Amino acid sequence: MSDRQPIFILPENTDRLLGKDAQRNNILAAKLVAELVKTTLGPKGMDKMLVDSLGDITVTNDGVTILEKMDIEHPAAKMMVEIAKTQEKEVGDGTTTAVMLAGKLLENAEKLLDMKIHPTVITKGYIMAEKKAKEFLKELSVDVTLDREDLLKNIVMTAMTGKRAESSKERFAEIIVMAVKQIQENGDVNLSNIKISKNKSNGIEDTELIQGVIIDKERVSIDMPKRIENARIALISDALENKTPGSEAKISVTSPLQLQEFLNREEMVLKDIVEKVKKSGANVVFCQKGIDDVVQFYLAKQGIYAVRRVAKSDMDMLAYSTGGKIITNLNELTENELGKAHIVEEIRHGEEGMTYVKGCENPKALTILIHGGSEHVLEEIERAFKDGLGDVATVIKDGKVVPGAGAIEMELSKRLREFANTLSGREQLAVFEFANALEFIPSTLAENAGLDPIDILTELKSRHDNNEKSAGINIFNNKVENVFEKGIIEPTKIKTQAITSATEVATMILRIDDVLASKSKSSGGMPRMPRGMGGMEGMD
Ligand code: ADP
Ligand code: MG
Numbered sequence: 138m139s140d141r142q143p144i145f146i147l148p149e150n151t152d153r154l155l156g157k158d159a160q161r162n163n164i165l166a167a168k169l170v171a172e173l174v175k176t177t178l179g180p181k182g183m184d185k186m187l188v189d190s191l192g193d194i195t196v197t198n199d200g201v202t203i204l205e206k207m208d209i210e211h212p213a214a215k216m217m218v219e220i221a222k223t224q225e226k227e228v229g230d231g232t233t234t235a236v237m238l239a240g241k242l243l244e245n246a247e248k249l250l251d252m253k254i255h256p257t258v259i260t261k262g263y264i265m266a267e268k269k270a271k272e273f274l275k276e277l278s279v280d281v282t283l284d285r286e287d288l289l290k291n292i293v294m295t296a297m298t299g300k301r302a303e304s305s306k307e308r309f310a311e312i313i314v315m316a317v318k319q320i321q322e323n324g325d326v327n328l329s330n331i332k333i334s335k336n337k338s339n340g341i342e343d344t345e346l347i348q349g350v351i352i353d354k355e356r357v358s359i360d361m362p363k364r365i366e367n368a369r370i371a372l373i374s375d376a377l378e379n380k381t382p383g384s385e386a387k388i389s390v391t392s393p394l395q396l397q398e399f400l401n402r403e404e405m406v407l408k409d410i411v412e413k414v415k416k417s418g419a420n421v422v423f424c425q426k427g428i429d430d431v432v433q434f435y436l437a438k439q440g441i442y443a444v445r446r447v448a449k450s451d452m453d454m455l456a457y458s459t460g461g462k463i464i465t466n467l468n469e470l471t472e473n474e475l476g477k478a479h480i481v482e483e484i485r486h487g488e489e490g491m492t493y494v495k496g497c498e499n500p501k502a503l504t505i506l507i508h509g510g511s512e513h514v515l516e517e518i519e520r521a522f523k524d525g526l527g528d529v530a531t532v533i534k535d536g537k538v539v540p541g542a543g544a545i546e547m548e549l550s551k552r553l554r555e556f557a558n559t560l561s562g563r564e565q566l567a568v569f570e571f572a573n574a575l576e577f578i579p580s581t582l583a584e585n586a587g588l589d590p591i592d593i594l595t596e597l598k599s600r601h602d603n604n605e606k607s608a609g610i611n612i613f614n615n616k617v618e619n620v621f622e623k624g625i626i627e628p629t630k631i632k633t634q635a636i637t638s639a640t641e642v643a644t645m646i647l648r649i650d651d652v653l654a655s656k657s658k659s660s661g662g663m664p665r666m667p668r669g670m671g672g673m674e675g676m677d
Contacts, residue, residue, distance in 0.1 A: 171240020229527015262567020355490030543579025
């Protein structure tokens with residue numbers, strides 16, 4: 138008997154969790170991720186400080202940033218991080234909400250599992266609830282058109298509330314709405330038209346919208362003009378240097394005459410570069426590589442404005458906005474390749490000079506220049522701008538909004554409970570739990586603001602039972618009131634997307650009853666909890 142060889146279908150060093158253990162372990166990991174971002178939700182949410190292995194610090198309130206920067210290893214936890222990323226990609230906001238919902242759906246599913254309800258019944262109920270919730274969302278949405286600037290601004294201000302951007306949110310809202318309106322084309326918005334630049338000087342209130350492109354570089358020589366009107370712009374990807382051998386290599390000359398001849402020849406080549414630029418009619422040069430000192434000298438003499446070592450992405454943006462063509466070989470440069478802009482000028486902010494290219498041929502090229510005192514502030518403001526831009530773009534495309542501040546979640550929860558009452562069978566319980574999970578949003582908004590979540594939920598419930606479908610918890614005055622009237626408004630799409638992806642990941646995790654993990658060197662077997670969680674807890 139024992140002469141039979143065992144058959145290995147898995148490598149020897151594979152760990153395995155089965156059935157209930159696998160499920161509970163996954164649910165726990167997902168809940169922990171939701172717990173982690175929970176304290177950042179809403180206007181009174183706290184920031185997290187993230188320190189990477191190199192000691193670099195990010196201070197943020199942004200769900201997706203937190204999860205992206207953390208080194209999360211557990212597979213179920215990673216699936217939660219994916220929701221945040223999808224949410225960010227699809228709508229650009231609502232990441233914390235999506236992750237929290239998924240966590241709560243799983244936590245509530247655990248209660249049902251304890252009651253011996255089969256996971257497939259739970260997933261079925263959740264999917265029914267998801268479908269219904271989306272129908273309700275449609276019914277509860279208000280239409281917004283492009284000319285409702287007041288509503289669009291409110292959407293941005295809602296998105297920025299509680300972020301570092303809050304103090305200037307009115308101005309930022311104006312900038313964002315103006316920018317998106319300008320680039321939209323029949324309701325389609327391509328946000329890559331808007332470049333975000335950052336400048337470490339002045340205060341965040343100096344943040345500005347520029348009709349054109351800003352390059353974070355100054356002119357190469359102070360002998361060049363500071364400002365060019367009716368700019369004709371050459372975009373050159375190659376270096377403006379002498380590339381004939383000899384300029385870098387060793388040269389051996391035997392007489393002073395030979396040396397002079399050599400120098401003359403080199404100067405000729407460099408002068409010829411400037412000649413070619415001039416002949417094309419260009420009065421501005423953006424060069425992706427270096428510009429030789431001699432070339433700089435002659436360009437300045439010709440009154441040409443030149444910038445060197447421009448990033449590839451900036452070159453592309455310049456080509457797009459000025460209508461110019463990037464050329465590699467100077468011999469190809471003619472008038473046809475030049476881009477056009479009304480003004481090119483250097484503007485100094487403190488020590489640093491930047492090149493502004495304004496009034497570009499393509500009017501859809503815009504730059505938001507964020508000012509702020511430090512790198513950390515600039516990055517956080519940039520994230521707030523991205524949220525705001527994402528929200529307005531979403532609303533312009535989709536045309537639908539709902540009240541925020543937990544109002545929409547309360548109304549959905551109420552309607553789902555009514556829907557559950559019409560069902561029979563055990564799915565009903567799952568729909569109830571889905572409804573309960575939605576209350577996690579208003580209750581956390583209240584909790585993060587130091588209010589009693591149970592009191593607030595009780596009041597919200599009775600107001601919604603009274604058909605006040607826009608009753609939410611306004612964190613500005615801590616009152617339960619009609620938050621739509623108070624301008625707390627969000628794109629419907631944020632909520633639809635959050636519900637979709639939360640349901641998707643929750644049901645996916647519920648269906649797993651077997652985890653096979655090969656032992657990697659770093660984790661040594663079974664999936665681990667998100668790393669660094671212990672360290673984060675003290676921050677809340
Ligand atoms: P997310 O990553 O999900 O967007 P946020 O931290 O940006 O998370 O918080 C968004 C939540 O804050 C939304 O539910 C929104 O309605 C709510 N909110 C915004 N402004 C207010 C306010 N003044 N009072 C109450 N809730 C608000
Ligand atoms: Mg947000």
